[in-house]
Amino acid sequence: MNREKKTGMSLIVQTVTRWLKGFIFMFGIYLAFYGHLTPGGGFSGGVVIATTFVLLTLAFGRERSLSKLGKVLASVLDCSGALLFLLIATLGILFGGAFFVNFLEKWFPSVNFRLFSAGTIPLSNISIAIKVGASLFMVFIILAVRRVVEVGGRRKLISTEFFETSEKRKDK
Amino acid sequence: MIETVVGTMILFMAISAIIALETKDLLSSIISVGAIGVATSICFLLVGAPDIAITQMVVEVLSLIILIRATIRRDLTTINGDREFFGLTVTIALIFLFFLFGFKAFLTLPEFGTPAMSQFIEAPSTKYISSGFKETGASNIVTAIILDYRGFDTLGEVTVLFTAIWGALAIMRVYSRKKRKNKNSHE
Numbered sequence: 131m132n133r134e135k136k137t138g139m140s141l142i143v144q145t146v147t148r149w150l151k152g153f154i155f156m157f158g159i160y161l162a163f164y165g166h167l168t169p170g171g172g173f174s175g176g177v178v179i180a181t182t183f184v185l186l187t188l189a190f191g192r193e194r195s196l197s198k199l200g201k202v203l204a205s206v207l208d209c210s211g212a213l214l215f216l217l218i219a220t221l222g223i224l225f226g227g228a229f230f231v232n233f234l235e236k237w238f239p240s241v242n243f244r245l246f247s248a249g250t251i252p253l254s255n256i257s258i259a260i261k262v263g264a265s266l267f268m269v270f271i272i273l274a275v276r277r278v279v280e281v282g283g284r285r286k287l288i289s290t291e292f293f294e295t296s297e298k299r300k301d302k
Numbered sequence: 303m304i305e306t307v308v309g310t311m312i313l314f315m316a317i318s319a320i321i322a323l324e325t326k327d328l329l330s331s332i333i334s335v336g337a338i339g340v341a342t343s344i345c346f347l348l349v350g351a352p353d354i355a356i357t358q359m360v361v362e363v364l365s366l367i368i369l370i371r372a373t374i375r376r377d378l379t380t381i382n383g384d385r386e387f388f389g390l391t392v393t394i395a396l397i398f399l400f401f402l403f404g405f406k407a408f409l410t411l412p413e414f415g416t417p418a419m420s421q422f423i424e425a426p427s428t429k430y431i432s433s434g435f436k437e438t439g440a441s442n443i444v445t446a447i448i449l450d451y452r453g454f455d456t457l458g459e460v461t462v463l464f465t466a467i468w469g470a471l472a473i474m475r476v477y478s479r480k481k482r483k484n485k486n487s488h489e
Contacts, residue, residue, distance in 0.1 A: 166440035171448070173459075212464050219453060230453030235439050248440035251449045254456075261460060265467045272470055 139189050147189040155182045162259035166248040172255040176262025183267045187274065196271070204264045204271075211261025218250050218257065304348050311348075315341045328373050336366040426451075 155178075162175030186195040199207075222231035235249030246252075315338045322334035339362030346355035412421060422428075430447055440446040448456050 166442050166445045166449075168442060169444075171442075171445050208464065208467065212460055215457065215460055219457060230450070230457075232438055232450050235437075240439050242435075242439060243441055248438055248446070251438060251440050251445060254449045254453075255445065258456070258460060262463065265463055268467055268471070272467075 144189050147185055151182050151186060154185065155179060158182065158259070158263070162255050163245065163252065165255040166251045167243060167245070172258025173262055175255070176259040177266060179259060179263035180266035180270070184270050187270065192271070192274070195267075199264070199267060201268075201271075204268050207260050207264035208268065211257050211259075211264065214257035215254055215261065218254050222250070308345050308348055311341045311345050329370070332366065332369045332373060335369070336362060339366070 158175045158178030158181070160175075161170035161178055162172055165171035165175065183195045183199050186198065219230045222229055222233055225231070225233040226236065232249040232251065234253075238249075240247035240249070318334045318337040318341070322331045322338070325331050325334070339358065343355045343358040343362065346352075346358055417427065430451055431443070434443050434446045434451070435441060438446040438450045440450070
């Protein structure tokens with residue numbers, strides 16, 4: 131309990147983070163959803179979404195952010211985002227005759243400058259945002275959680291608390 | 303003409319690949335692999351893809367340096383005595399030569415504000431700009447290009463990110479899955 135209080139940054143940073151995290155997250159979602167209308171897109175939106183969790187990790191410690199977006203959930207989102215993008219591309223073969231054909235735009239020619247327009251482009255943007263957000267958060271966790279620990283007089287590279295095995299090891 | 307040159311390049315690549323596989327010396331094997339990369343780069347240049355040729359060349363040089371540093375444990379030998387003057391002269395001459403080539407190349411560039419690709423009427427960029435909005439319905443032309451016309455590139459980028467992360471996760475694992483199972487069965 132005592133150790134938990136120590137993790138993270140000062141009260142000011144924690145308070146500001148508590149206020150801002152929702153807005154940053156919403157801005158990432160906006161960038162991804164409106165990527166076909168305004169500057170932005172799946173990649174930048176995903177990076178902003180990942181930044182929210184990075185900020186949570188820096189301000190409150192890794193337990194807080196990993197309870198919101200754990201390893202398993204991040205893996206599932208990472209894989210499903212990539213597969214969704216591939217699925218949208220493959221559906222182009224099925225309905226349009228070639229890979230990456232914008233078949234929705236051909237079927238339902240949309241009103242320009244609307245949120246629901248441009249066929250498969252917003253769908254691809256959203257799937258890329260899910261994929262990039264989850265995977266960049268995983269990159270940060272992998273890099274930040276890695277520690278050099280001395281075990282029995284020998285220096286060892288260990289990923290603490292992210293993988294269950296090391297936790298089990300500590301209990302022993 | 304181009305076909306024969308590309309054909310000889312492919313033959314050269316095949317021979318270098320066989321040498322890289324069969325040779326006993328590790329350094330000559332790595333140098334053969336580098337020769338394959340340079341030949342690939344020349345092929346890309348000949349078939350009209352200079353940007354990919356540049357990327358291929360840069361990646362090839364970088365990976366060659368990393369491979370040589372990883373396989374050869376010795377440090378670089380320092381040049382001493384008489385060879386110092388020779389090395390300096392060669393360096394200055396090469397810098398001058400590159401400067402000359404660069405100056406010549408800059409003279410052939412189009413005027414500022416006119417993209418090089420827009421000088422050809424059949425260039426794909428002209429079509430993207432003129433009919434991108436009509437065909438895709440996306441008012442942001444960058445998104446229209448990277449997710450509609452050039453969807454393959456975006457798929458490649460996503461795949462690179464995906465593979466990098468799963469590779470890092472596999473390497474950073476403390477125990478392999480087999481050992482973990484054995485450990486659990488012990489408990």
